[in-house]
Amino acid sequence: MTNTTEHDHHHELSFIRKWIFSTDHKVIGIQYGLTALFFLLFGFCLMLLMRWQLAYPGDPVPIIGWLFSDETMPGGVMLPEFYNQLGAMHGTIMVFLGVVPLAVGAFGNYIVPLQIGAPDMAFPKLNMASYWVYFIGGVVMLSSFLVPAGAAKAGWTSYPPLADIETMGQTMWLIGMFFLITSSLLGAVNFLTTIIQLRTEGMTYMRMPFFTWVQFVTAFLLLLAFPPLEAAAVLQLADRLIDTSFFLPSGLVVSGEILEVSGGGSPLLWQHLFWFLAHPEVYVLILPAMGIVCEIIANNTRKPLWGYKLMVQSLVFLGVMSFVVWAHHMFITGMGTGLSTFFQITTMIISVPSVVILSGMFLSLWGASIRFTTPMLFALAFLPMFGIGGLTGLPLGLAPTDIPLHDTMYIIGHFHYIVAPGTIMALMAGIYYWFPKVTGRYMNDILGKIHFWGTLIFMNGIFMPMFIQGLAGVSRRLYDGGQTYEFASEVIKYNEFMSQSAFLLAIFQLPFIVNFFWSIWKGKKVDDDNPWKATTLEWSATPTPPLAHGNFETTPVVYRGPYEYSVPGEESDYLPQNQP
């Protein structure tokens, strides 16, 4: 298109407009990706400190212990208050600043417009704004460690009354959340409008790649689930700053004294508003991972995705249902049998589409001659890991089994199988898979495989024993890992093994970090625009790496579904969507 080339000649963008305040979805995707990876690493480091304390309670942290202040780790020995800060901020950072920005902000931003044949997102300036608002939210969260008495300590769930009477770090947490919520809302509006309005000619809904479908449903969840948390955050901020009592009951006793407030509030109100967001949020954490895995499976099995249509239907159903299961996080609150029955039933119903999607992925492997590339290894590992996470969720969805398991290490095991060995593995798969698209170079395969095996083994080393500990009754959020409880004495010894697994897991991330940066400049160059021989538009219709301005040389037209691999009677084993 002469138009585009003219455009290129006329304004060469300054460095700042091109890399910092860019409105190009590809650059914003990279910005999101790098920032989110930084936060994942940061949240991971907080966890390593916690794991040291759990394995060796009261022992000074070696090597780096002296770096910390007397309010956090005097002489390298962790104070309980600091442990609580680490826990709350680990959860918050991993969920809101790490996984979601990487899964949606980075992968979604970069890939979705390419996959649907759009020139950019529908609102490029809004896209830039949502990145920068996210960035400010991250800075606020990080700086909360520096305020008097440190960062938030009331858990990533911020349950009142505790959160209402916490130190200043909690206020910072709420302010940070406002920025993160705003960023997600701007992003969600943008993704939805882009997918509804900018699909290229022939790209009907049922021809959209599964990854784009997943981003579509995820954006709806973000759009509709976040505002109630925003409302809740407004109320909690009012409680903290203008002394209202939305979440403070009458006659609350704090440190032996009755709190001087008007009272009449309800801590359960927060829990309802929080989980109305946070259950859909857990699907925000897992759906993009499923989308990535599906793309990689179809590409590396050289077969159509099994039951694409059924999977899309399940996905939509799952999205809708995720709004009516939230109180399964609250069985212990004594909500009454009627309500509890309702939420148990909806929870059992929602597990059906999850199982359908997982089965679809497994069945896609059937009879395939699989290419065991690094991205495929990560994608394959996702399946059993997510399977374990999902199956261990079922007993939690039934009140009689949930009540003894609630708030134990079992819960931590359950959701980490989903978000860590599950989602994180899938995100890694995505990085190895789309890296050549972004940079025009492959990541190193040997380092990738070392990273993969180390990660898989040690993730399980950390999380598997949590089920045993939880079943034995060990509570979560214990600063000493349960040393003081006699019933825990049998299982507490696993803590050392788990922590050592965590440290080894950290070591096995080094090959990834080296590989990532080395490959940007020195990796093996791709030989053509479609190195994985994929069918979807991001590979088949754009140059690799993509154009600096605009996405496509000519607007692509779509003639077929997303996964036409090994079509009988065809010479090539894949038919790109834009091939007539």
Added chain:
Amino acid sequence: MEIPYTVHPRPDTGVTNAKVGIWLFLASEIMLFGGLFSAYIFLRMGAPEWPGTTMSGHYYASASDILSVPLAALNTVILIASSVTIVLAWASLMTNNFSKYRIYMGLTILMSFGFLIVKSIEYSTKFEHGLFPSESTFLAIYFVMTGLHAIHVIGGIVVNAYLLGPGAKMWKTNPTQYTNRIEVAGLYWHFVDIVWIFLFPTIYLI
């Protein structure tokens, strides 16, 4: 490459990007105020009495003892009228009458300020009588919900004033898109109006 459907609607969806965007944004706003209304119901159901405020020996039996229904009714009228003028502003652009548009848009903004002035009179009389959000759950939810609504009014003023002021240059270069923008601003303004129409009876009357 230009982003398509910024000015003219996409044939199969029948709308422009901005229209889709604003409807989605309003959906999230509904969830925001929906969350607050749910909180209101939840708290009220749990309260032994409502509004249940005893201040300096005086017991307030109903919401209208504390809050001024006439002022709120006045504000309701003002907001509804401003919703009408913003539609008229848009309609004037559709008939290419820019000077009439300026009058109607100006009136809309004026009335929005009127709403805020009445609201601040209400707030300050509350404060003078020592009725602060910390006094009772009723007052707390009153201040938070109307306060959040007032922030939305201020947001509307900023947008509308921009469109009437510096943003109006677009009328010369791209009248269709400018008209679309007024329509989108109007949709937002109607939403702000509707929220108030729910707030008024919920908080002042029942």
